[in-house]
Structure formats: C-alpha cells, structure tokens
Amino acid sequence: MAHEPITFRSITVRNFRGFRDEQTIELDSSAVIISGPNGTGKTSFFDAIQWLLIGALPRLAALTSRRSDDHIVNRFGQGEPAYVAAQLSLRGEPVQLMRAGNARSSILELHGGEGRLRGDEAEKKLTEALLTHGDVTLEDALLTSGILQQDVVRLVLQDEPKKRYRHMASLLGLEDLAGFEEHVKQRAASEGRVAADAREQHAAAETQARSAEAELQRLSERLRAQPELATVRDDLTRRLGSEASALIVGELPTDLAGSTGLGQAARQLRNRAEQLITEQDILIQQETAVQTVDDEELDALVQELEHAHEALSEAEAAEQEARSRLAEAEERSGQMVALAARAIELLGTSCPVCEQSIDEGHVATHLRQVIESDGVDLTGLKTLLTQADEARHARAERRAFLELRLSGMHAAKQNAEKTSAARTTWIVACARLATSSDRVTVSEGDRVAVGDVSALRRLRDAADRLAGVADELVTVLGGSTLAEQVERQRAVLDELRGRADILRDAASTDSQRAEDAKTLRDATTRAIAAVTAIRFTQLQPLVDDIFGRLDPHPVFTTLRFELDVSYRAGVADPIVEDDEGVQGDPLLIFSSSQANVAALTYFLALSWTAEGHALPFLLLDDPLQSMDDVNVLGFSDLCRHIRRGRQLIVSTHEQRLAGLLERKLAPRGDGGGLRVVRFVGWDRSGPKIDTSVIEAQNEVGYLLGAI
Amino acid sequence: MSEIELHHDPALVAFARRVLAARGFRVRESQLPGLGDTPWLLAESELFVLAVVAGRGLEDLQILESYAAPALSELLVGADLGAKRWDAYLVLLASGDSAERGRRAVLDLQYNTRALRRIVVLGVSADEDAVLAALTTFVPLPDPPSGGLSSAFDELIEQLVINGVAHEIAEAAVAAYRLTGSIHGS
Numbered sequence: 001m002a003h004e005p006i007t008f009r010s011i012t013v014r015n016f017r018g019f020r021d022e023q024t025i026e027l028d029s030s031a032v033i034i035s036g037p038n039g040t041g042k043t044s045f046f047d048a049i050q051w052l053l054i055g056a057l058p059r060l061a062a063l064t065s066r067r068s069d070d071h072i073v074n075r076f077g078q079g080e081p082a083y084v085a086a087q088l089s090l091r092g093e094p095v096q097l098m099r100a101g102n103a104r105s106s107i108l109e110l111h112g113g114e115g116r117l118r119g120d121e122a123e124k125k126l127t128e129a130l131l132t133h134g135d136v137t138l139e140d141a142l143l144t145s146g147i148l149q150q151d152v153v154r155l156v157l158q159d160e161p162k163k164r165y166r167h168m169a170s171l172l173g174l175e176d177l178a179g180f181e182e183h184v185k186q187r188a189a190s191e192g193r194v195a196a197d198a199r200e201q202h203a204a205a206e207t208q209a210r211s212a213e214a215e216l217q218r219l220s221e222r223l224r225a226q227p228e229l230a231t232v233r234d235d236l237t238r239r240l241g242s243e244a245s246a247l248i249v250g251e252l253p254t255d256l257a258g259s260t261g262l263g264q265a266a267r268q269l270r271n272r273a274e275q276l277i278t279e280q281d282i283l284i285q286q287e288t289a290v291q292t293v294d295d296e297e298l299d300a301l302v303q304e305l306e307h308a309h310e311a312l313s314e315a316e317a318a319e320q321e322a323r324s325r326l327a328e329a330e331e332r333s334g335q336m337v338a339l340a341a342r343a344i345e346l347l348g349t350s351c352p353v354c355e356q357s358i359d360e361g362h363v364a365t366h367l368r369q370v371i372e373s374d375g376v377d378l379t380g381l382k383t384l385l386t387q388a389d390e391a392r393h394a395r396a397e398r399r400a401f402l403e404l405r406l407s408g409m410h411a412a413k414q415n416a417e418k419t420s421a422a423r424t425t426w427i428v429a430c431a432r433l434a435t436s437s438d439r440v441t442v443s444e445g446d447r448v449a450v451g452d453v454s455a456l457r458r459l460r461d462a463a464d465r466l467a468g469v470a471d472e473l474v475t476v477l478g479g480s481t482l483a484e485q486v487e488r489q490r491a492v493l494d495e496l497r498g499r500a501d502i503l504r505d506a507a508s509t510d511s512q513r514a515e516d517a518k519t520l521r522d523a524t525t526r527a528i529a530a531v532t533a534i535r536f537t538q539l540q541p542l543v544d545d546i547f548g549r550l551d552p553h554p555v556f557t558t559l560r561f562e563l564d565v566s567y568r569a570g571v572a573d574p575i576v577e578d579d580e581g582v583q584g585d586p587l588l589i590f591s592s593s594q595a596n597v598a599a600l601t602y603f604l605a606l607s608w609t610a611e612g613h614a615l616p617f618l619l620l621d622d623p624l625q626s627m628d629d630v631n632v633l634g635f636s637d638l639c640r641h642i643r644r645g646r647q648l649i650v651s652t653h654e655q656r657l658a659g660l661l662e663r664k665l666a667p668r669g670d671g672g673g674l675r676v677v678r679f680v681g682w683d684r685s686g687p688k689i690d691t692s693v694i695e696a697q698n699e700v701g702y703l704l705g706a707i
Numbered sequence: 708m709s710e711i712e713l714h715h716d717p718a719l720v721a722f723a724r725r726v727l728a729a730r731g732f733r734v735r736e737s738q739l740p741g742l743g744d745t746p747w748l749l750a751e752s753e754l755f756v757l758a759v760v761a762g763r764g765l766e767d768l769q770i771l772e773s774y775a776a777p778a779l780s781e782l783l784v785g786a787d788l789g790a791k792r793w794d795a796y797l798v799l800l801a802s803g804d805s806a807e808r809g810r811r812a813v814l815d816l817q818y819n820t821r822a823l824r825r826i827v828v829l830g831v832s833a834d835e836d837a838v839l840a841a842l843t844t845f846v847p848l849p850d851p852p853s854g855g856l857s858s859a860f861d862e863l864i865e866q867l868v869i870n871g872v873a874h875e876i877a878e879a880a881v882a883a884y885r886l887t888g889s890i891h892g893s
Contacts (some may be wrong), residue, residue: 174859180881183890520872520880527866531859541849548843554809579805579830609846630817633824634844637794640754641848662792669755701788704733704751 005030007647009087011048016084018044019686026691027374031665034651035658036679041687042651043680046621050147052084052099053126054139055106059149072103076684079659090129097126101540130615146615147608148600155683160700174535177528186254188514188521198507205500212493219486224254232476236469241460246455246462248441252469256487257478263470265439266463272433273460279426280453286419291412298413301406308399315392322385329378340367346349392524427451429616431457441464533563542605552597555582556589559598574598593627604638607646617647624652632657636664666694713770715745719761719800719831722820722838724748727759730846739771740778747775749782755845756788761831764804765812768827772799772816780822795823800841805830860885 006028009496014022018041034042047057051072073082085098094113110122117125127138164688223229233252247269257308340353340363350357369390429448434445442448447455477483540684547559556576564573576586586598600623607618609636642648643665652658658676665674674694681688720736728734732750736883739760748759757823760771760777776797794835799816808829818866828841839846860881867877880890 089750177863179861179888180860180863180884180890183884184880188889511754516876520867520876523867523870523872524863526870527863530866530869531862534862535859545843545849546838554813628818629820633820637844644847663790666790668789668791700735701786701791702751703756703782703786703788704735704749 005616005645005647006089008049009089012085013045013048014083015074015080016044016051016072017074018682019048020074020076021685023686023689025677025689027649027675029673029693030647031639032649032675032677032678033658033661033665034649034677035329035655036653038653038678040682042653042679043621045689046147046149046619048084049140049619052097053085053205054142055099055101056139058139061103070100070103070186075178080457082690095129110497113682141615145603146617147619147621148603149621174532175527177531181524181528184521184524188517191510191514191517195510198503198510202500202503202507205496205503209493209496209500212489212496216486216489219482219489220255223482223486226482229476233473233485236473240466240469243465246443246458247466248443249466252473255490256474256483257490258479259470259473262439263467263474264469265437266470269433269437269440270460270463270467273456273463276426276430276433277453277456277460280451283419283423283426286422290416290419293409293413293416298409298659301402301409305399305402305406308395308402311390312395312399315388315395319385319388319392320390322381324383326378326381337367342484428449513597523529529563536561538561539605539609542609546604546638547601549638550597550601550631552594552631553590556584556586559586559601593625593631596623596625596627597631604642617649618642620650622651622653624657626653632660636661638665662694713745714763714767715743715771716761716763716800717746717803718833719802719838720746720748720759722833722835723759723761723798723800723842725871726835726842727845729874730861741774745771753843754791755794755796756783756791757798757845758802759798761800761802764801765807765810765829768801769812772825773795776823776825783823796841796844797823797825799825799827800831800838801829802833803830852867864866
C-alpha cells in the first residue's frame with residue numbers, strides 16, 4: 001500500500017465559535033470532504049483547526065471593534081473557555097494537541113514523544129514538527145499555503161497595486177522582507193530629518209557668524225578712522241621708517257590683537273637674532289682653538305704604535321722565558337738538596353770507615369755548594385730575568401706614550417668636525433631667521449641668510465625698536481573703548497566661527513548618513529522587487545500548470561503578476577494573456593468565479609512549491625463558490641493529484657459538487673479511504689454532523705487488458 | 708457522410724500515445740470505429756480512462772466527437788470499471804483553429820458531460836510539450852523544487868549589492884534586522 005499522507009486523525013471541539021457541546025470528528029483519511037448548507041458550522045470547523053495551530057483567527061481579529069467582543073468563545077457556552085484538541089500524526093509520530101482559552105489568550109498543550117509540553121515550549125515544538133525550514137512562522141505558513149479562506153485570497157486580486165504587492169509578498173513567504181523594507185524606509189526618513197536639522201543649525205550658525213563679522217568690520221573701520229589713533233599710527237610709522245629700516249612692516253595694525261601679535265613677532269625676531277650673535281662668538285672661540293691634524297702624521301703614528309705593540313709582545317715573551325728558566329733551575333736545586341739531606345740521615349753519627357763523627361750541617365752546606373757549582377748558575381739566571389723585566393717595562397712605557405698621543409690627535413680631529421657642523425647649523429638658522437616672520441620682512445634678508453653678523457646686529461636692533469613701537473600701539477589702542485569693543489567682537493566672532501565649523505562637520509556627517517540610508521532605501525525597494533520577481537519566476541511554471549488544469553477562460557490561458565517599482569514602492573498587477581500576447585486585467589476581464597480560480601491557482605501553486613515552508617496538509621474552505629461544471633471537474637481532478645502529497649480537507653456547500661468530489665476522490669487501488677463529513681444542521685448546541693467512510697476499491701477494473 | 712471531408716491528425720495521436728505511455732498509462736492505438744483509417748487512442752490508468760482523437764480544426768473535432776463519444780461510451784458500458792466509470796474522458800485535439808476557442812461550438816462540446824467528459828484543445832503544436840500541456844489533467848503535478856525556496860534574506864543581500872549597496876553594509880543591515888527586528892545601529 002502506498003504511503004497515505006495523513007496529519008489530522010481527529011479533532012475535538014467544544015465551546016468554540018459555532019460549537020457549544022463537545023464533538024469529535026474523525027479525519028483519518030488523506031482526503032476529507034466537508035459538505036453542508038451554509039450556516040451549519042463548516043467554517044467554524046476550519047477556524048477550529050486554525051486556532052488550535054496558531055492561537056488566533058487573524059481575519060476575524062481584524063474585524064473586532066469592541067474589546068469585549070470575543071470571536072473565539074461560543075456565545076451559548078456560559079463563559080467557559082473555548083477548547084479544541086486534535087490527534088495528529090507528525091512525521092510518523094502520534095501527537096496530541098490541546099488549546100484552551102479565548103480571543104485574548106490561550107494555552108497550547110502538546111503530548112508527544114518528549115512527554116507533555118505547555119505554552120511557548122509546545123508552540124515551538126509544534127512549529128518544528130510541522131515546518132522543516134526555521135525562517136517561516138507557523139502563522140505565515142498556515143495562511144499562505146495551509147488554509148485557503150476564499151475571502152482572504154481574493155483580496156490579492158482586488159487590492160490596489162501597492163497593497164496587492166505587499167499581499168503577494170506575504171503569500172510568497174517574503175513578509176519579513178516587507179518588514180525590513182519598512183524599517184529601512186523609517187530609518188531613511190529619520191536620518192533625512194536629522195540631516196535637515198543639522199543643515200539648518202549650520203546655516204543659522206553661519207548667518208550669525210557673518211553678522212558678527214560684519215559688525216567687527218564696522219567697528220574696525222570706526223576704530224581706524226579715529227583721529228588721535230590715526231596720528232599716533234602715522235608717527236610710529238615714520239619712526240619705524242627711520243629707526244628700524246632693517247625691517248619692512250607695511251601698514252601698522254589698527255586693532256589690539258594685531259598690535260599685540262606684531263609686538264610678539266618683533267620680540268621673537270630680536271631674541272633669535274641675539275641668540276645667533278652670541279652663538280657666533282662661541283663658534284669663533286671654538287674655531288680658534290681647533291688644532292689641525294695632519295692625516296699622514298696620524299697614519300705614521302698608528303704604524304709606530306703597531307710596532308710598539310709588537311716590541312712589547314717580544315719583551316714580554318723574553319721575560320717569560322727567563323722567568324721559566326730560573327724557576328726550573330731553582331726547582332732542580334731544591335730537589336738535589338732534599339736528596340742529599342736524606343742521604344746524610346743514612347750516614348749515621350760517625351763514618352763507618354774512619355769512625356770520625358759527621359757534622360750534618362757542614363755536610364749539607366757543602367752539598368748545596370757542590371750542587372750549585374755543578375752547572376746550575378742561579379745567580380746568572382736571576383740577572384737575566386732582571387734585564388728582561390727592565391726591557392719589557394721600557395717598551396710598555398713607549399706604547400702608552402704613543403697611545404696617548406694618538407688619542408689626542410683623534411680628539412682634535414673630532415673637535416674640528418664638531419665645530420664645522422655647528423657652523424653649518426648656525427648658517428641654516430640664520431637663513432631661517434631671514435624669512436621666519438609673516439608679519440614683517442627682513443630688508444637685509446640675503447645678508448642675514450649667509451650669517452653676516454653686522455646684518456644680524458642691525459636686525460636685532462630694528463626688531464627691538466619695532467617691539468617698542470608695537471607696545472606703544474598696544475598701549476594707545478588698549479586705552480580706547482572702541483578698541484575694546486573690537487576685541488570683544490573678535491572673540492564673539494571666533495566663538496561663532498568655531499561653532500559653525502563644528503556644526504558644518506556634524507551636518508556633513510549627518511548628510512552622508514542620510515545619503516547612505518537613502519541609497520539603502522531605494523536599493524531595498526528594487527532588491528525586494530527583484531527577489532519577489534525571482535520567486536514569481538520560480539512559481540510561474542506551476543501556476544501555468546495549475547491554471548491550465550482549472551481552465552477558467554477559453555482564450556486567456558496564462559496568468560501572471562507584473563511587478564514594478566513606482567514612487568519607491570513595489571507594485572504588482574495581475575495579468576492574463578492569450579497565446580498571441582494580448583493582455584488584460586483579470587478583474588476587468590474575468591467573472592467573479594474566474595477570478596476565484598485565479599486566486600485558487602496561486603494558493604495551490606504556493607502550497608505545492610514551498611516545500612519545507614509548506615504544511616503537510618491543505619485546508620480548502622469552500623473553494624468552489626460559483627464555479628461552473630467544467631471548472632469544478634478540473635478542480636476535482638487536480639485534488640486527486642494533490643491528495644497524494646498532502647492531506648486534503650475540502651469543503652463545499654453544494655451537495656451536487658460534494659457528490660462529484662466523493663466520486664472523484666474515492667481512492668483507487670492504493671488503500672486508504674475517503675472520509676465524508678456532512679454538516680446536516682445546526683442549533684445552539686452546535687453542528688449536527690454525519691460522518692461516513694468510503695473505502696478504497698482494492699480491485700480496479702481495466703478497460704484495456706493487463707499489460 | 709461521404710460529402711464531409713475529415714482531416715484527422717495521426718501525428719498528434721502518436722504524440723499523445725508517447726506522452727501517456729511514458730507516464731504509466733496503458734495505451735492502445737487503433738482505428739476509430741466507423742471512420743475508416745482515422746486513428747484513436749485508448750489510454751487508461753487507475754484513475755482515468757480516456758480516448759484521444761485529433762483533427763485539423765474545430766469542424767473535424769465535431770465529426771470526430773460524434774463517432775468517438777458513442778464508441779467510448781459503448782466500451783464503458785461493457786466493462787466493469789467501478790468508480791472509474793465516472794472518470795472517462797474524450798480528448799479532442801486540433802492542430803489549428805486556436806482563434807475558435809470560446810466559440811459556442813467549442814463550449815457545446817466541453818459542457819456536454821453526458822456519459823463522459825469532453826476536453827477540447829485547439830491550436831496544439833505537433834510536439835511533446837504541447838500535447839503534454841493538453842493532457843495535463845491526467846498527469847500528476849510536477850515535483851516541487853528540491854530543497855524548497857532559497858532564503859529570501861540571502862537573495863536580498865545579493866540584490867542589494869546588485870543595486871549599488873556595499874556588501875558589508877547590506878550584510879550588516881540584514882543581520883541586524885534578523886537579530887533584533889530593527890536596522891538601528893547597523
């Protein structure tokens with residue numbers, strides 16, 4: 001027997017919407033037909049499955065206007081919470097689900113292989129068991145490819161283009177991208193506002209600075225035009241011309257800051273010139289003291305020192321030789337004396353031959369004399385050592401003398417080099433001084449630059465006088481109220497300029513951020529349109545296939561959505577097309593039932609395509625509304641293929657169509673069965689339901705004989 | 708009868724035979740009773756039993772239907788097919804007359820569900836894909852793409868880069884959104 005896809009084995013409903021008394025409905029087949037007149041509880045049955053799985057009925061929640069309205073709990077149930085339970089088979093494992101609660105809150109319980117789970121744990125486990133991909137919510141999956149509610153899906157066709165685009169994106173599992181786009185747009189708007197504020201603040205600061213600058217200009221003009229001040233300036237200018245001709249000053253400043261700056265510059269010039277003059281004296285002394293060192297003499301001395309090293313080494317070797325020979329002779333002499341002393345002990349106190357007594361001391365002294373006279377000249381060796389030592393000492397002294405002399409010559413040479421470097425540095429400093437100030441020009445710059453001390457002295461004296469003039473100017477200006485105003489205004493201007501600079505930088509940064517956010521926003525709209533288009537392209541072959549099976553229109557046989565970006569928003573327009581390329585809007589061309597077929601086509605294509613995102617069941621609540629016979633037949637044949645991959649639960653209010661579906665969906669030869677649930681009536685206790693099972697025909701007859 | 712010229716299309720019947728046989732149908736091609744050398748194809752699976760005839764245009768199909776429908780009905784009456792009796796189809800294929808779709812004559816054929824259902828397809832090219840599309844009712848839905856759809860966010864990053872956003876900015880914005888539900892601070 002082929003595997004039969006069954007998810008829901010039974011469902012129990014109590015106190016939920018149209019159900020007050022508890023009812024259990026068996027669903028243990030790959031195809032279930034729900035039939036019955038309108039108002040007998042069919043939609044409540046589908047709602048029960050939806051609420052059990054996701055704890056909400058979004059299409060009804062959106063319609064609830066009063067907080068006290070509860071669209072979940074049965075109106076005749078004495079306020080008890082709604083309860084829906086189901087026996088499921090999830091990936092081959094039996095699972096029991098239960099949900100109790102109302103429109104505001106509910107708790108899910110799941111009993112399965114891992115025991116009993118409640119609340120969030122149960123919700124998470126249920127999602128994992130139903131969906132293999134983790135990036136889609138159970139609600140999204142259910143509403144886009146699990147349960148078809150005709151009124152919801154038809155909105156796709158009836159919405160205005162922008163809403164339709166969002167709705168289609170949602171159906172394609174791209175809802176999160178829409179959320180991302182919304183955030184990107186919000187951020188672009190927010191960054192744009194921040195940047196505009198920053199630019200406005202910067203512009204205001206610039207205006208303030210310009211205004212302050214104009215005021216400063218005005219005050220400065222007034223100050224310059226003051227009669228007594230003009231006189232003082234003219235006098236000082238004349239003095240400078242006569243007394244400080246080594247410097248060219250140009251026009252004297254008219255303000256306190258300029259005058260103070262001029263005084264500081266003049267004093268710096270004077271001090272530096274003074275320092276260079278002092279350094280010149282020291283340099284001359286150093287240069288006078290420098291000794292000239294002849295390189296040839298230096299080379300000869302180095303060579304002589306090498307000879308002295310060698311001579312000293314030879315004297316040291318000769319001394320060492322004499323010392324060794326003396327030590328060796330002394331050792332041998334000592335050994336002989338010791339040997340004689342032992343021999344004397346053996347002699348006894350008298351001679352065994354002549355019996356005369358023996359004087360040991362005398363014998364010993366005699367023996368030593370004999371030994372010393374017998375080829376060992378210790379005295380001569382000692383004299384030799386003394387001579388070698390004196391020769392070594394003399395040569396060491398010579399070497400030390402030469403080393404000292406060489407060291408002196410090296411020091412003299414280094415001193416000459418240092419003095420030369422100091423002179424070069426001094427010249428460079430003179431050259432710098434000649435061009436060091438941007439407030440005044442040194443009139444003898446060329447001479448100062450080459451270290452002409454007379455020119456330096458004239459520069460020092462002129463700078464000294466200029467400092468005096470600048471100080472006088474400061475004194476005069478400092479005594480003026482107008483000058484104080486100028487200074488205060490200058491301080492204000494400096495502060496405003498500083499603030500404007502900071503705000504300009506901030507505005508620049510904010511503008512860049514706003515530009516980046518805008519780029520991201522525009523790119524996001526286009527990117528999402530492209531991703532959506534890719535999804536549609538992936539989906540289109542299946543849409544073509546299903547649309548062809550349902551065959552709602554004799555000429556317009558292709559259905560697709562045309563995507564575009566308009567005013568930074570994605571738009572989606574449904575298009576039907578004939579085989580010669582003639583296009584039209586299905587809502588304008590199609591009848592209501594044909595539009596239903598178009599919507600049904602997209603839902604079924606999504607359900608079939610989105611494997612991994614799709615649920616292992618398909619719930620179709622009255623999809624056949626106002627379809628004609630041929631469409632219904634096409635749909636019925638399509639259902640026969642769908643039930644092989646999904647548990648199919650389909651409802652209709654038309655008994656004739658229910659009969660057709662019963663015949664079409666009756667299983668053939670592959671076991672399993674078809675369950676028919678008839679909602680035959682309804683009262684306050686709930687729906688009246690008859691259930692029957694149509695078993696598989698195990699023996700299928702063939703018109704053509706077995707092959 | 709002899710005054711009406713019938714143009715049958717054996718090539719379309721042959722393609723139908725190939726398409727259905729390749730999908731597990733039992734098939735038998737023979738001469739349509741009463742119409743000389745006009746071929747018709749009988750095909751059968753556990754769900755469907757169908758006959759396929761083919762002509763050049765709508766008029767040919769009207770003639771073919773008048774012979775094929777009673778011939779198939781007669782066969783059905785004589786066989787013990789169980790519930791499959793209600794899933795009998797006569798498929799009428801025409802290579803021309805695509806502009807006639809929706810005409811009353813076509814609808815009269817399609818909406819005649821007496822004894823069996825009639826499927827009329829006009830403008831069918833003589834190739835396997837076109838014939839398969841005409842017979843799509845009888846073949847299973849194509850398999851879903853293996854592995855499902857690729858991650859929308861991965862595709863989004865690729866498209867943002869194509870649309871001028873630096874890869875690291877695109878990646879940071881998407882990562883921040885997926886992690887926190889916001890792109891603030893990315």
